[in-house]
Amino acid sequence: MAVDTPGTVRAPYRRTTGVRLGLWARGNGWRHLVMLVVVAFALFPVMFVVSAALNPLGTLSSAQLWPSGASLDNAADLFRDTPFATWYTNSLFFAVTNAAVTVLFSALAAYAFSRMRFRGRRVGLLGLLVIQMFPQFLAIVAIYLMFTNIGEYYPVIGFDTRWGLLLVYLGGALSINTWLMKGFFDTVPKELDESAQMDGASHAQVFFRIMLPLVTPVLAIVALLVFIATINEFLMASVFLRDTDAKTLGLGLYQLVASQRNANFGMFAVGAIMLSLPTLAVFWFLQRYITEGLTAGAVKG
Amino acid sequence: MVASKSADSAGASGQGAPARPHLPGGRFAGGGSIGGQLVRIALLGLFTALGVWAVLPLYVGGNWWGIGLVVAVVGLVYRVYLSRRTVPAKYLLPGVLFLVAFQVLPVLYTMSTSVTNLSDGHRGDKQQAIASIEAYSVTSSADAEEYTLTVATTGAPETGELVFLLTDSEGDTYAGTEEGLSGLDGATVEPSGKVTEAFGHTILSPAQVNARSDELQEFAVPTGEGTGIRSSGLSTAFEGSATRVYDEACDCVTDTATGTVYHADDERGAFYDESGERLAQGWQVGVGFDNFARFLFNPTFASSFFTILVWNIAFAVSVTFLVFVLGLAIALTLHAPRLRGKVAYRVLVVLPYAMSSLAMFLLWRDMFNTDFGLFNRVLGLEVDWLGDPWTARAAVILANVWLGYPYMFLVATGALQAIPRELGQAAQIDGASAWQSFRHVTLPLLMVAMTPILIATFAFNFNNFNAVWLISQGGPFSPDNPTAGATDLLITYTYRLAFNEATAQYGYAAALSVMIFLIVSVLSVISLSRSSALKEVD
Numbered sequence: 001m002a003v004d005t006p007g008t009v010r011a012p013y014r015r016t017t018g019v020r021l022g023l024w025a026r027g028n029g030w031r032h033l034v035m036l037v038v039v040a041f042a043l044f045p046v047m048f049v050v051s052a053a054l055n056p057l058g059t060l061s062s063a064q065l066w067p068s069g070a071s072l073d074n075a076a077d078l079f080r081d082t083p084f085a086t087w088y089t090n091s092l093f094f095a096v097t098n099a100a101v102t103v104l105f106s107a108l109a110a111y112a113f114s115r116m117r118f119r120g121r122r123v124g125l126l127g128l129l130v131i132q133m134f135p136q137f138l139a140i141v142a143i144y145l146m147f148t149n150i151g152e153y154y155p156v157i158g159f160d161t162r163w164g165l166l167l168v169y170l171g172g173a174l175s176i177n178t179w180l181m182k183g184f185f186d187t188v189p190k191e192l193d194e195s196a197q198m199d200g201a202s203h204a205q206v207f208f209r210i211m212l213p214l215v216t217p218v219l220a221i222v223a224l225l226v227f228i229a230t231i232n233e234f235l236m237a238s239v240f241l242r243d244t245d246a247k248t249l250g251l252g253l254y255q256l257v258a259s260q261r262n263a264n265f266g267m268f269a270v271g272a273i274m275l276s277l278p279t280l281a282v283f284w285f286l287q288r289y290i291t292e293g294l295t296a297g298a299v300k301g
Numbered sequence: 302m303v304a305s306k307s308a309d310s311a312g313a314s315g316q317g318a319p320a321r322p323h324l325p326g327g328r329f330a331g332g333g334s335i336g337g338q339l340v341r342i343a344l345l346g347l348f349t350a351l352g353v354w355a356v357l358p359l360y361v362g363g364n365w366w367g368i369g370l371v372v373a374v375v376g377l378v379y380r381v382y383l384s385r386r387t388v389p390a391k392y393l394l395p396g397v398l399f400l401v402a403f404q405v406l407p408v409l410y411t412m413s414t415s416v417t418n419l420s421d422g423h424r425g426d427k428q429q430a431i432a433s434i435e436a437y438s439v440t441s442s443a444d445a446e447e448y449t450l451t452v453a454t455t456g457a458p459e460t461g462e463l464v465f466l467l468t469d470s471e472g473d474t475y476a477g478t479e480e481g482l483s484g485l486d487g488a489t490v491e492p493s494g495k496v497t498e499a500f501g502h503t504i505l506s507p508a509q510v511n512a513r514s515d516e517l518q519e520f521a522v523p524t525g526e527g528t529g530i531r532s533s534g535l536s537t538a539f540e541g542s543a544t545r546v547y548d549e550a551c552d553c554v555t556d557t558a559t560g561t562v563y564h565a566d567d568e569r570g571a572f573y574d575e576s577g578e579r580l581a582q583g584w585q586v587g588v589g590f591d592n593f594a595r596f597l598f599n600p601t602f603a604s605s606f607f608t609i610l611v612w613n614i615a616f617a618v619s620v621t622f623l624v625f626v627l628g629l630a631i632a633l634t635l636h637a638p639r640l641r642g643k644v645a646y647r648v649l650v651v652l653p654y655a656m657s658s659l660a661m662f663l664l665w666r667d668m669f670n671t672d673f674g675l676f677n678r679v680l681g682l683e684v685d686w687l688g689d690p691w692t693a694r695a696a697v698i699l700a701n702v703w704l705g706y707p708y709m710f711l712v713a714t715g716a717l718q719a720i721p722r723e724l725g726q727a728a729q730i731d732g733a734s735a736w737q738s739f740r741h742v743t744l745p746l747l748m749v750a751m752t753p754i755l756i757a758t759f760a761f762n763f764n765n766f767n768a769v770w771l772i773s774q775g776g777p778f779s780p781d782n783p784t785a786g787a788t789d790l791l792i793t794y795t796y797r798l799a800f801n802e803a804t805a806q807y808g809y810a811a812a813l814s815v816m817i818f819l820i821v822s823v824l825s826v827i828s829l830s831r832s833s834a835l836k837e838v839d
Contacts, residue, residue, distance in 0.1 A: 028641070034634045039649045045703065046652060048675055049664055061673035105396035112392035124393070131404060133822045135764055138792070138814040139407035141799045141807050142414060146407060153358040153367070155501065160457060171403025174396035176757070203388055204337055232659040235766050239800060243457040250659040254771070257663055262673050272660035283655040 049269045058266025074266035084271070086245055087252040092278060093162060094248060095231040098169045099223045105173040106222060107215070110181035111207050115193065128178055136172050137235045143168055144239055160243040168236060177222045184218035185211065217289040224286050228279055249275050341382060348378055374398070408818075414811035416587055421804040423570050423583045430584040431547045433479060434554060434572070436521035436529030437582070438545035446470075448530065449494030450538040452510045452517065453502040463513070463520050464502055465530065467538055468494035476502070477522030477530055495536070510535050545580075554580065592812035605785035605794075606813075610820070612694070613790045616769075617762040620701045621755060627702060628709025629747075633739075636717050647714075654707030662771035665700035669772075687773050690787035697788050701768050705758070716750040717743075756828045763821060766792045791817045 021029075044065060052063035056071040078084050112118075113125060136143075147168075151158020158164055192214070193206040201209070212219070234250055241247050247255070253271045256264045352375040359367040381390045417423075449468040453476075454461035465477040468490055476485040476499070488499040497504065510517065514535075522530040524540060532538045544558045554563040554572050563572035563580055571583030596606040631650055635643055653661070668675040669686035677684060687693045720743060728738035762768070769775060775786035775793045785794060791813060799810035 028637055028639075031634050031637060031640055032642075035631075035646050035650075038631055038634075039646065041703070042650050042653055042707075045661065045664055045668065046656065048668065049660075059673070060667055060670060061678075063675070065675070065679070105399070108392040109396045112389040116389045116392075118389040121389075130822075131400070131408070133760075133825050134404075134408050134818045136404050136407070137766065138764070138795075138817055139404070139411045140796070141810050141814065142407040142410035143403070144799075145414070145419075145807065146410065153362060153364070154355070155455075167399070168403050170399045171407075172400075174400045178396070202334070202337065205334070207392075228658075232657055232767065234659055234771065235796065242460055250657070253660060253663060257667065265667060265673075268660075268663065268667075272657065272664060275657040275660045276655070279657055280655045283651075 049272050052266055052269035053273055055266055055269075058263070060262045060265035063265060063269070075270045078267040078270050082252060082256065082267070083245055084249075084252070084274075087247055087249040088274065090162065090241075090247065091231055091249040091275065094166060094169065094233075094237075095227045095278065097166060098230045099227040101170055102173040102177065102226045103219050103223050105170070106175075106178045106181050107212065107219060108207075109174055109178050110185050111211055113178070113182045114185035115190070115211075125179070125182075128174060128176075132176050136168070140235060140239060143236075147240070159240055160246040162246075165237060165240040168240070169230060169233070177225065181215070181218050181222060184215050188214045220286045220289040224282055224289075227282055231275065231279060345379070345382060349375065411811045411814050414808055415592055415815045416589055416812075417585050417808045418570055418583075418588045418591075419585050419808040419811075420806045422581055423585050423808075425584060427565070427567075427570075427584040429480075430571075430582045431554070432523040433521065433582045434545055434580055435543040435547060436523040436531070437519060438543045438556070439521055439529040439531050439541040440544055441533070441539045441541045446540040448475075448538045448540070450532055450536050451496040452505045452513075452532075452535070453496070453499065454505060455502060458503055458505055458509045459512070461503070463516060465520070465522055465532070465538060466496040466499055466502065466504075467530065468496065474499075477524075479520070479522070482522055482524050482530070507535065588808070592809050593816070595809065596813065596816070601782075605782060609785055609789050609791055609794055612788070613763065616694075616698065616788075616790065617759050617765075619698055620705060620762045620765075621759045623698070623702045624705040624709045624758065625751070625755060627706040628711075629713045631706070631710045632713035632717055635714070650710060651707045653703055654711075658704050659767060659771065661704060662700060662767055665696070665703070666772045669696050688777050690777060693773050693777055693788050697769055697772050700772055701762070701765070704768075705762075709754075709758070712751065712754050713747070716747050719750065720746050756825065759828075760821060760825060763790075763824070764792045764817065765790065766796065769793050770796070791820075 048063065048065055051065060051067040052060070053074055054067045054070045054072075055063050056069045056073055058074045058077065062068075113121060147157075147159060147164060151164070155161070156163055157167060188211065193201075193210050196206050196210050197203075231248075232250065233248075234254070237248050237251055238254075241251060244252075244255075249271060253268055253275065256271065257268045352371055355371045356368055359371065378394065381387045381394050446469065448465075451466040451468075453464045453466050455464060456462055462478065466485060466488065467475045467477055467482075469475070472490065472494070474485040474488045474490060474496060475482050477483075485496075485499060489497045491497055505513070517532055517535075520532065524530055528540060528542050530538050530540045545554050545556050545563075547554050551562075552565045554565075555561070556563070561574050563574045565571075566573050567586060568588075569579075569583075570586035572580040596602045635646055635650075640646075666687070667673075671677060671683070671685045671688065674686070676682070676686065684692060686696050724742050724746070725738045728742045729735065733741070769788050769790050770793050773786070773788045775789035775797060777788075778784075778786045784797070789797075795810045795813040795817070798806050798813070
């Protein structure tokens, strides 16, 4: 080894292959073996979907684990035969807008809960926990009936519109995420915003200029969670968006394989990859926050 | 490692903060900077405009309660954002408004719906039911007014509510819905009287009209006491008088053609004749706790409900357990200093979590397909995975473990890193085996951090609609009970009752929702009271 002090002379020692293998297995070798199995388990569906997307025949019955050929026919079919671009735009619209507004609303509320003492604070925090137990989608029947009425007065936010569903999603803006954020806000030293207030900052300036930059990791993680949840949301969307052009990509893909499962599988596979790309991208950009953000909530518990 | 790095960067910007230019305004100036003031005025202006926009249709529709509500909300917003004393409310209001409107109100509405018989055939009040009974029974008389009919809808061509666009002999146009007849302005009318374009309506093509001809048969526009407009064929409609007439004196409907008398039953919300036959159009009435009694005590419904409940709990428990074990095992395997390729392993193992779960559920469903699926082809089997109750259950659990373990892995990795390695080493020096030091030192520490996550995972999977709906739609169904499938969770069962059955049973579905809420609350309260999460609130 390079760090060996000069002068010491090591006796030449050669390990036999068997001994080396044994040492390897007792050290980190078994870890590699286990991981190999795990990685195979993790990857085979992903490989299958990629291979099916490239499969020139585009059917489920001809798709293999390993691509038998490479063609972009499926992608071309998807763009030609379905309103794919519209679906995709709809999905991204919901995911991005909901994530952005939820982060803003949640951060505002978390700031109040973390930094201010007011009547109803404790009730509010506990109330947020209680309302979590009644997930919004359990009230889907009521929401459906509500929007049947709302849609008559305001067609802009009725069924088959983006704004209506977005409003419903935003009803879940304050949630367990607000707790996660509040926990993180609590870790920022109070002296920072107090000194800024002494310098004449208003509460809004403290929030936007001092707090927000310090809590970026938790903002990122909440944005990620909301983004993923929204882009994969099916229940509400299926009740709200029935018109083909109003559908999200997830609903569109569901419809695509609901009728012609075998024949449309290639197109579905392309769509599945396209639907996963934004999530993968968000993961990639936010990866340094992920472990920290997820465990921040965990350790607080 | 990751944590410390970004904590450093956070600290750096924290030290940088005081170095920024002096913020204008005195301490507690309240108003803040001029820019802030402008933003506030602009937002309030925008909100006022929104309020005016919201009031207009309500005013046209004469909905005074709605107007009152809008005015109250706008007033509340003004009070909060113009006062200097309501600082916390300024931060809470945006989220709380949405929370109240689209979560708290729907929950309360669900609870109130759960004690009614709201369903297809019991939608409106009694007056509406009478109006539609009379309109449906309309038959043509000799001097009936005839209209040229164009069928349109306000929603999607396949499912939206039907509207009759009617042109009378003088060329005036009307729009007729189930509620009644109203004038229609600005429609483009052909010489034949057919409407080709009307604002806010989608004209159905002949093929689309044909597809909905059954609905058309039953569609009628009430126009007054005992009269209504119905279609005859696809392009004409006539106004006629009803054969079924309501008489207030006896609170009954008499069929003038057959002489049958249907008496109103205000407890069941429909008109019944002597032999117990009812008219299809009923109205909504309170039924107390009948809906709850139905799935708790009615033998058929109760057996569906309790079978589903048991599987629901088993599903959530087994997914949570398997995901935890697998995630933790992987985290422990990778928890070794100087393991080569650690980063690559991590990325690959987390990949399922980064894929779109919606698409992946559909993918798993197709991999389990009997004729074309990957599993049967690779393994050379002919198993109908989703057709047998037990393989279908295993399939749903397997797909969920695949999607769920990366999250547990991430959390477990974070928690493991927070536990000092020395603790385990000390135990081993004292003579504990690797297993013992894990079991008695690492695991208890780990569980402190993981318990809330496990509770959350359990609660999430308890209501994991996508996991079941997208893979098996709750099936397979046994022939003797076509409403409750082997893999049905309570939430998919509820969804099917409300939206996927021939007749929508909203009241019953709402009662089930309330029941799920009660079950989840009880489970959460028990588990939360065991952990220390609630002590945080001070």
